[in-house]
Amino acid sequence: MTPTPRPYRSYVYAYPHKTAYRALPERPELAALWAGEPKDALSLYAHIPFCEVRCGFCNLFTRIGAPDELTTRYLDALDRQAAAVREALGDAAPVRFATAAFGGxxxxxxxxxxxxxxxxxxxxxxxVDLRAVPLSVETSPATATADRLAVLAERGATRLSIGVQSFVEAEARAAVRPQHRADVEAALGRIRDTGVPVLNIDLIYGIDGQTERSWRVSLDAALAWRPEELYLYPLYVRPLTGLGRLQDPAAADREWDERRLRLYRYGRDHLLAHGYEQVSMRMFRRTDAGPAGPDDYACQTDGMIGLGCGARSYTSALHYSFDYAVDMREIRSIIDAYTETEDFSRAEVGRAVDGDEARRRHLLQSLLQAEGMPVAEYEERFGSSPFADFGPELARFEEYGWLAADAPAGLLRLSPEGLAHSDGLGPELFSPAVRAAMAAYEAR
Structure with missing residues (x-):
């Protein structure tokens, strides 16, 4: 049997990954990129790259603080970008947004x-009619103040997502996320007071020193608020103690993988036993929770408009964004350059998506959902079979036990173990070209 890939290789939340993007020499005009695209079910994402503290596990595009009225200058640039993008979309065909999100x-x-x-x-x-479409907004315990939440509720937010990570204060400190449980609980109370229909709580497993017992403390503390959604995220930064004392890096990786898988299964089973259904490896939804609002957007097929220097935009042929970095000094430089930009009419950084990459993206983003992928839907879109296009990959997944043998006819769906290994499965579907580009990316 072929060795099974490591279960925690890469969090695949979009494809191609941003580290495969490169500067676009031709700098194509947005108007040309969007000219032939369907625009009747777009998604809007606005990226706000500021935090009060940078968590130890974070590799997102964000900076700590915003001196010298930087937020004002950033919103000025966001306004200029929005005006340029809306002009590029034109009015020759109906322009409608089906969903919106503010993240960071x-x-x-x-x-x-x-x-x-x-x-x-x-x-x-x-x-965007924010009161007529699902609007999701991310927040944190320290910034979920009553006045901010009141604005979001009044303007149409249907989902508030709060990154708690752990209700155990020692674990929060270990993840470089210092916070007091009383402050977290107070923030959750303020969110519930808004009446926004969907509360999501993010938790992290794999923190140094975390056990099944302490993991259950966080799970039960979150469940006490009966959140409509819960996300369970594996930690992707190697702990600085415990595993670091092991001499053999490979042994450390194996031990950490096994510990995270053990905690994942414990958390999954605990939520399933408490009235939640699994939507993906990370996402769990309360079975009696109603929909957050109409949502006819499909990430596999519909376009996305990203505003802000860390946001991506998707057309059928090109994914594009701005420059990307993780190092704080580089991030500050990119944000400063964004705030000084006057002309947002062209795409600067991105990656073309040809037919093969579109097939990979559709299969990947569909298969990583617990409901699976209707084979007929794939065949109708691409005129070919996923088994013909990705025979070797699907055969390996079947060999690993990652495909559900009891799935209804015509449905390609992961088994529970397949979902557990989503972060190992996803990279198996990356094209050689994307893998090469990601490997050649110089982290900065």
Whole structure:
């Protein structure tokens, strides 16, 4: 039997990965990129790259603090970008947004007045009816203040997602996320007071020193709020103690993989036993929770408009964004350059998506959902069979026990173990070209 890939190779939340993007020499005009694209079910994502503290596990595009009225200058640039993008979309065909999200960073790092302005940009510049579509906003315990939350609730937020990570204060410190449980509980109370229909709580497993017992403390503390959604994230930064004392790096990796898988299975089974259904490896939804609002957006096929220097935009042929970095100094430089940009009419950094990459993306993003992928849906879109296009990969997945043998006819679906190994399965579907580009990326 072929050796099974490591279960925690890469968190695959988009494909191709941003480290496969490169500067676009031709700098194509957005108007040309969007000219022939369907625009009747777009998604809007606004990226706010500011946080009050940078967590030890974080590799997101964000910076700590915003001196010298940087948030004002950032929103000024976001306004200019939104105006340019909306002009590029044109009016020859109907332009409609089906969903919206504000992420980061921490969008609620902005003041209440700045959040009002962000909503105005989405509505008045882009034409999004925030009260008529699902609107998801990320927050943190320290920034989920009553005045900020009131703005978001009044402007149409249907989902508030709070990154708690752990209710155990020692674990929060180990993850370089210092916080007091009382403050976390108070923030959750304020979120519930808004009446926003969907509360999501993010938790992390694999923190140094975490055990099944302490993991259950966090799970039960979250369940006490009866959140409509819970996300369980594996830690992707090697602990600095414990495993670091092992002499053999390979042994350390194996031990950490096994510990994370053990905690994942414990968390999964605990949530399933408490009235939640599994949507993906990370996402769990309360079975009696109603929908957050109409949502006819499909990430596999519909376009995305990203505003902000860390946001991506997707057309059928090109994924594009701005420059990318993880190092704090580089991030600051990119944010400063963004705030000084006047002309947002062209794509600067990205990667072309040809037919093969579109097939990979569709299969990957469908298969990593617990409901699976209707084979007929794939065949209708591409005129070919996933078994013909990805025979060797699917054969390996079957050999590993990752495909559900009891799936209904015509449905390609992962088994429970396949879902558990989503972060090992996803990279198996990356094309050789994307793998090469990611390997050649110089981290900065």
């Amino acid at each position: 960073g921490t969008p609620t790092f902005l003041t209440a007045a700045e959040l009002e302005r962000l909503c105005d940009i989405a509505e008045k510049r882009m034409g």
